[in-house]
Amino acid sequence: MTPADDVGFELPPRSVFEPPSYPNIWFYVEERLADGQPAAVALVTGWLREEAGLVEDFGRFKAPEAADGQARLAQLQPWQGAPDPALDHAHDLHIRYYHVALRQRHADRAWISERDGDRRLYYRFAASVHYEVEDEHPRHPSVDECPWCGRTGEYAGASDLFAGVHEPLGLELLLYGTVRGHAVSRADGRPATGLVALRAPYRVEVHELRPTRPDMNVAAIAVVTLAPPFGGAP
Ligand SMILES: [Zn+2]
Ligand SMILES: [Zn+2]
Ligand SMILES: [Zn+2]
Numbered sequence: 001m002t003p004a005d006d007v008g009f010e011l012p013p014r015s016v017f018e019p020p021s022y023p024n025i026w027f028y029v030e031e032r033l034a035d036g037q038p039a040a041v042a043l044v045t046g047w048l049r050e051e052a053g054l055v056e057d058f059g060r061f062k063a064p065e066a067a068d069g070q071a072r073l074a075q076l077q078p079w080q081g082a083p084d085p086a087l088d089h090a091h092d093l094h095i096r097y098y099h100v101a102l103r104q105r106h107a108d109r110a111w112i113s114e115r116d117g118d119r120r121l122y123y124r125f126a127a128s129v130h131y132e133v134e135d136e137h138p139r140h141p142s143v144d145e146c147p148w149c150g151r152t153g154e155y156a157g158a159s160d161l162f163a164g165v166h167e168p169l170g171l172e173l174l175l176y177g178t179v180r181g182h183a184v185s186r187a188d189g190r191p192a193t194g195l196v197a198l199r200a201p202y203r204v205e206v207h208e209l210r211p212t213r214p215d216m217n218v219a220a221i222a223v224v225t226l227a228p229p230f231g232g233a234p
Pocket of ligand 3: 079089090091132133143146147148149150
């Protein structure tokens with residue numbers, strides 16, 4: 001995995017917008033697809049809503065934790081094998097979006113060098129994604145014993161359940177449609193397609209980065225770039 005400081009994305013410090021943890025996924029939208037950061041946000045969140053099913057359907061007020069928007073894909077991987085049936089639960093893929101503070105600090109754009117040497121302007125915003133016990137469950141957000149979202153299997157030794165398990169699993173599911181390598185289905189039976197395989201009228205690239213700075217208090221970071229298809233704007 002590439003160290004986060006070795007590439008040209010110039011990820012801003014966490015102090016710009018003070019989320020509890022450093023955003024683990026960043027979206028960069030090339031200027032030919034969006035004429036500013038608000039358009040970039042609308043494009044990406046609309047794409048994830050339509051194609052990945054990430055919708056704002058929480059049944060109760062949910063603290064935004066300094067975010068500007070949030071969404072989820074609910075009722076995933078129902079676990080029914082708990083020793084205490086009260087622990088049985090389904091899961092949410094939960095994402096929070098951060099864009100306003102980046103825009104106010106003029107940290108909402110970056111120039112990136114393409115492989116052909118051209119430099120292009122991208123509008124960017126951040127998001128934080130995690131996988132957890134469904135929001136409606138009394139034990140939300142965590143059941144340590146769960147074989148999917150718990151401190152189990154290869155994640156048994158995680159010191160922090162959120163940063164060491166829920167966040168990396170959320171990133172795996174959003175990017176690849178799997179949790180611990182197992183394909184996940186939506187509540188209606190359709191596959192939970194990962195971002196790398198979603199239908200898109202633009203060129204989508206995913207860069208997985210290894211956090212390098214002390215303010216990056218997450219296990220993994222992804223940068224997703226959206227650009228016009230080769231051969232010009234759509
Ligand atoms: Zn959550
Ligand atoms: Zn929660
Ligand atoms: Zn679970």
